[in-house]
Amino acid sequence: xxxxxxxxxxxxxxxxxxxxxxxxxxxxxxxxxxxxxxxxxxxxxxxxxxxxxxxxxxxxxxxxxxxxxxxxxxxxxxxxxxxxxxxxxxxxxxxxxxxxxxxxxxxxxxxxxxxxxxxxxxxxxxxxxxxxxxxxxxxxxxxxxxxxxxxxxxxxxxxxxxxxxxxxxxxxxxxxxxxxxxxxxxxxxxxxxxxxxxxxxxxxxxxxxxxxxxxxxxxxxxxxxxxxxxxxxxxxxxxxxxxxxxxxxxxxxxxxxxxxxxxxxxxxxxxxxxxxxxxx
Ligand code: ATR
Numbered sequence: 001x002x003x004x005x006x007x008x009x010x011x012x013x014x015x016x017x018x019x020x021x022x023x024x025x026x027x028x029x030x031x032x033x034x035x036x037x038x039x040x041x042x043x044x045x046x047x048x049x050x051x052x053x054x055x056x057x058x059x060x061x062x063x064x065x066x067x068x069x070x071x072x073x074x075x076x077x078x079x080x081x082x083x084x085x086x087x088x089x090x091x092x093x094x095x096x097x098x099x100x101x102x103x104x105x106x107x108x109x110x111x112x113x114x115x116x117x118x119x120x121x122x123x124x125x126x127x128x129x130x131x132x133x134x135x136x137x138x139x140x141x142x143x144x145x146x147x148x149x150x151x152x153x154x155x156x157x158x159x160x161x162x163x164x165x166x167x168x169x170x171x172x173x174x175x176x177x178x179x180x181x182x183x184x185x186x187x188x189x190x191x192x193x194x195x196x197x198x199x200x201x202x203x204x205x206x207x208x209x210x211x212x213x214x215x216x217x218x219x220x221x222x223x224x225x226x227x228x229x230x231x232x233x234x235x236x237x238x239x240x241x242x243x244x245x246x247x248x249x250x251x252x253x254x255x256x257x258x259x260x261x262x263x264x265x266x267x268x269x270x271x272x273x274x275x276x277x278x279x280x
Pocket of ligand 1: 023131132133135136137158159161183197198199200205207223
């Protein structure tokens with residue numbers, strides 16, 4: 001009996017990478033859309049990401065997701081970049097083909113899609129607060145701005161980093177009320193959507209933010225998934241609707257899958273299945 005052609009190969013590269021949900025998510029997408037592909041997790045040495053990537057490409061790999069800590073390095077190795085990857089200065093998706101390495105960043109689109117489609121909340125014309133000014137915040141900023149919120153305030157512990165982001169992104173897009181402030185300057189302001197892009201929740205640290213931040217009907221979104229962060233507890237206490245980043249994770253994966261296979265998977269059953277599996 002002859003076997004069929006080898007399925008196309010994809011991978012997530014990171015360090016650590018064992019915790020990544022991407023192999024599971026892409027296997028579910030592939031089964032749902034009847035795409036013949038294999039998706040694996042590759043642990044790259046911290047000092048040798050480039051070799052790991054080039055070895056996978058040489059072995060016939062068609063596409064890669066990049067996770068911490070290689071997103072910026074992957075951006076530099078790409079031979080072409082999407083505008084959103086360029087703005088983010090980081091990539092989470094690579095398309096490997098005869099033209100070289102195309103780098104994209106689907107994180108922001110994943111966040112926007114989760115908020116607007118899965119959670120049914122508009123970003124356009126809303127008052128938006130982004131907490132944090134590190135890589136996670138930078139990665140989602142352009143897609144958020146393209147939704148044309150009434151205002152987007154970036155608040156960060158180090159105010160200077162928030163100011164730098166505002167300065168940089170104001171050059172790229174007409175600043176629709178794009179402003180920066182320190183985390184300690186939020187008193188007296190309230191927002192329709194508050195997105196936590198700080199890493200504080202990962203260490204279980206609560207942010208020093210006023211309860212009045214959350215306007216009535218506010219959605220408080222933590223980009224972290226898989227744990228109830230102090231930010232989520234603070235927001236819930238203040239009466240906000242609360243969401244974690246699992247939907248963003250699934251949606252950014254769907255956006256990568258679409259780039260690679262030109263097929264858009266239905267994310268709802270995959271998100272449901274992940275929540276059931278994880279008990280969240
Ligand atoms: P990431 O890629 O996750 O964004 P990062 O680039 O190191 O990681 O950025 C971490 C972000 O979380 C920063 O905005 C950081 O604030 P500073 O720029 O002032 O350091 C924020 N952060 C981390 N721990 C925090 C804490 N305990 N309180 C407030 N902000 C915190």
